[in-house]
Amino acid sequence: MQTCEYCLKIENLTVAYGKRVALENINLHLSKGEFHAVVGPNGGGKTTLVKAILGLIKPLSGNIMIFGKPQKEYLKENTIGYLPQTHSTNISRVPLKVIDVVLMGCMGYRGLTGYRKDVIKRVEKIMDMLEVLDRRNNLFDDLSGGLKQRVLIARALVSNPELLIMDEPTVGLDVKAQKDFYTLIKKLREQLNITIIMVSHDVGFVFEYADTVVCVNKRVHLHTKHKDELPKDFFNRLYGYDVKFVDHRHGDPDA
Amino acid sequence: MLITGTVTLMLELFKYSFLQRAVVVGMFTGSALAILGIVVVMRRMAFFGSGLAHIAFGGIGLAVLLGISPFPVAVIFSVCAAVFLGYLRTQNVSEDTSIGILFSLSMALGVILLSLGKKGYGDLTSYLFGDILAIGKYEARVMIIVSMIGMVFMYLFHDHLAYFTMDEDYTKLMYPRMKFVYFVYLILLAVMIVLALKILGVILVSALFIIPAAAGLIVGGEYHRAFWIALAFVNVSIFAGIMLSYFLDIPTGPAIVVLEGGGFFSILFLKKK
Ligand SMILES: Nc1ncnc2c1ncn2[C@@H]1O[C@H](COP(=O)(O)OP(=O)(O)OP(=O)(O)O)[C@@H](O)[C@H]1O
Ligand SMILES: [Mg+2]
Numbered sequence: 076m077q078t079c080e081y082c083l084k085i086e087n088l089t090v091a092y093g094k095r096v097a098l099e100n101i102n103l104h105l106s107k108g109e110f111h112a113v114v115g116p117n118g119g120g121k122t123t124l125v126k127a128i129l130g131l132i133k134p135l136s137g138n139i140m141i142f143g144k145p146q147k148e149y150l151k152e153n154t155i156g157y158l159p160q161t162h163s164t165n166i167s168r169v170p171l172k173v174i175d176v177v178l179m180g181c182m183g184y185r186g187l188t189g190y191r192k193d194v195i196k197r198v199e200k201i202m203d204m205l206e207v208l209d210r211r212n213n214l215f216d217d218l219s220g221g222l223k224q225r226v227l228i229a230r231a232l233v234s235n236p237e238l239l240i241m242d243e244p245t246v247g248l249d250v251k252a253q254k255d256f257y258t259l260i261k262k263l264r265e266q267l268n269i270t271i272i273m274v275s276h277d278v279g280f281v282f283e284y285a286d287t288v289v290c291v292n293k294r295v296h297l298h299t300k301h302k303d304e305l306p307k308d309f310f311n312r313l314y315g316y317d318v319k320f321v322d323h324r325h326g327d328p329d330a
Numbered sequence: 331m332l333i334t335g336t337v338t339l340m341l342e343l344f345k346y347s348f349l350q351r352a353v354v355v356g357m358f359t360g361s362a363l364a365i366l367g368i369v370v371v372m373r374r375m376a377f378f379g380s381g382l383a384h385i386a387f388g389g390i391g392l393a394v395l396l397g398i399s400p401f402p403v404a405v406i407f408s409v410c411a412a413v414f415l416g417y418l419r420t421q422n423v424s425e426d427t428s429i430g431i432l433f434s435l436s437m438a439l440g441v442i443l444l445s446l447g448k449k450g451y452g453d454l455t456s457y458l459f460g461d462i463l464a465i466g467k468y469e470a471r472v473m474i475i476v477s478m479i480g481m482v483f484m485y486l487f488h489d490h491l492a493y494f495t496m497d498e499d500y501t502k503l504m505y506p507r508m509k510f511v512y513f514v515y516l517i518l519l520a521v522m523i524v525l526a527l528k529i530l531g532v533i534l535v536s537a538l539f540i541i542p543a544a545a546g547l548i549v550g551g552e553y554h555r556a557f558w559i560a561l562a563f564v565n566v567s568i569f570a571g572i573m574l575s576y577f578l579d580i581p582t583g584p585a586i587v588v589l590e591g592g593g594f595f596s597i598l599f600l601k602k603k
Contacts, residue, residue, distance in 0.1 A: 129503050151506070170551055
């Protein structure tokens with residue numbers, strides 16, 4: 076197997092919606108097996124960056140390599156685990172059962188008339204890990220927001236991806252569910268040797284757990300390996316005001 | 331009483347080949363459109379569908395004026411319109427608006443073209459309301475074959491289309507050929523709608539792809555079940571509608587639509603209780 080230390084190499088990426096430039100000349104190298112956090116203000120272009128990586132938006136210019144392969148080639152042969160930002164889906168229009176939603180993650184393995192038994196088995200295992208298996212026959216739309224989010228995380232994981240991209244996964248989760256989610260991320264990293272890219276506004280969490288932090292506001296503002304290297308006025312520059320660090324351990328109901 | 335009545339009715343039915351044909355063609359076309367219609371209803375494309383039917387009318391007008399067979403021309407018109415609408419959607423014109431414009435434009439064109447022809451307005455009512463009893467052998471064969479293609483397609487791709495409706499980006503990511511599948515779906519839908527004009531005409535045809543699907547989704551709750559309920563619903567309506575029109579001597583298309591509409595609202599109110 077060919078080895079390559081980078082999971083993602085982005086060069087001179089520029090993305091625009093019509094005449095409005097959302098990302099300008101982005102250069103980014105993210106290494107394999109690590110947990111990368113993407114932060115930035117609303118409208119900064121985080122979701123746009125994610126969609127460009129996934130090939131869902133055609134950039135004006137630029138080059139994206141995933142695990143050493145050109146993006147198109149990689150996407151043809153592999154799936155990337157993806158958790159979209161919640162408001163970008165039309166969930167309520169389609170009365171899908173929870174199990175069907177998770178099966179969306181295995182579309183590539185679908186036979187002509189349905190899914191194989193072993194695919195279903197794996198799906199059930201991952202649903203069990205996320206504690207949503209007992210809801211398999213409920214309508215997805217009837218679940219609470221937090222449970223929906225867990226089902227969507229399961230959907231992102233069922234294809235056994237090498238790369239998992241999550242766009243604001245903890246939005247709508249209560250404190251316990253957030254804690255569970257962070258534990259899950261840890262577990263995933265230990266068990267699956269997976270590279271994770273996660274968009275988040277949860278600055279406290281990001282600096283506790285992430286290996287690198289990428290700040291996107293039209294350009295990549297900062298990309299540091301060690302959180303200690305952050306300049307003092309970093310958040311002020313990024314968001315326009317000082318961000319208070321929220322320590323998760325104090326918000327934990329079990330503590 | 332009821333049983334002997336039904337039996338006499340059946341015997342009566344099979345004496346006339348045009349009635350036989352009407353029932354068989356009606357059931358095939360209705361079934362295919364009911365299944366395709368589930369996706370129409372989930373994607374909120376009801377206006378798109380009836381738009382395509384009205385756009386076909388322009389093609390009918392053109393063909394009648396030129397003295398050629400109207401339905402192939404209407405199919406071409408509607409398929410082109412479906413593709414054009416797909417293109418307009420990427421151009422920041424709302425789909426609603428572009429359908430609304432093409433809808434009236436093509437209807438107006440159709441009426442003008444028909445009025446220019448030698449026969450005046452000709453069979454205007456049959457184009458507007460359809461006539462299932464007047465379907466010929468050859469047309470029946472084409473309708474049955476295309477309906478079967480539509481049903482097989484939906485059997486293979488109903489999951490893909492449901493996923494696509496729920497989460498477009500995600501589905502494209504997981505299944506790169508999704509855009510093509512959706513494109514084929516739109517073309518099949520356009521062709522089926524134009525063929526069904528024979529049965530219900532430009533004005534009533536939307537009943538076939540909206541009412542059974544809506545009933546299926548309301549009763550079924552979950553979308554796999556919705557397909558079966560829609561199928562049962564449409565086949566009962568079409569069979570009963572044809573019988574009703576035959577024995578009461580009323581127009582067939584409207585009889586089918588009235589039964590469907592009545593059935594839908596009964597279901598809606600029974601479900602509420
Ligand atoms: N589909 C679209 N059409 C036009 N402009 C868009 C579209 N999507 C995003 N934009 C614009 O691109 C810019 C970046 O948006 P993006 O959604 O990537 O931001 P974000 O960082 O994800 O924000 P948030 O934190 O609110 O999720 C914004 O100015 C936004 O208005
Ligand atoms: Mg976003």
